[in-house]
Amino acid sequence: NEGVFESELFGYVKGAFTDAKEERAGRFEIASGGTMFLDEIGNLTLSMQSKLLAALQNREIFRIGSNKPVQIDIRLISATNKPLTEMIYANxxxxxxxxxxxxxxILLPPLRNRVEDIPLLVNHFLTMYGKKYNKHELKISNQGMDALIKYSFPGNIRELEHMVEKAVILCESGVLKQEDLFFQQRISHVFGKKSLDLEVNEKLLILEALKMNGNNYTKASFDLNISRKTLYNKIKKYGF
Structure with a gap:
């Protein structure tokens, strides 16, 4: 929502809109004198791009509902996975x-092109999610690490982080094994001859997920990206 994003970035004064019960400083003001990180800058609308450009050029912003300028002094770091140069030509x-x-x-290569970073990232995420889920001193087996290094990671670091978190949640020992890891590519091309029948394809996917996970509903539901309850209802629906 552009309005919410604008209020977060620039702040607002009391009464600027319905829920503005009191004035609030935006991210620009809070970061003034320091550094602000703006992720996925390529997703900004053209309107928000104009407002961001004005703030950076003039070194001042206006809170929503106010005509009083607020001076800012920030260093901006931004990131995107979109081709901004191509987006310029596309207006x-x-x-x-x-x-x-x-x-x-700084051009950051995809994770598949810097596999030497994977062990460092895995250990970082193991420590982080081990603390979150009260599972301390977790390790990963050599086979598990080898599988991660060989995987292409189309979702890059976010996919690796999500994969490690799921493994930590479901791991029943102190060592993450290869079978504890859930690769998105594990459920693909399971149909043979292509079919446009939605129920047929859904049934095949569920059967494949159950087979790969030894009929473990929790792991199968993670692979299918649905809740355990939804998986159970679909199994009941299809009668297997």
């Missing part, structure tokens, strides 16, 4: 904003 990203934010550019 979906402002060229002047790109020039403004592109002082120093």
């Amino acid at each position: 979906t990203f402002r060229e002047d904003l790109l020039y403004r934010i592109n002082t120093i550019q």
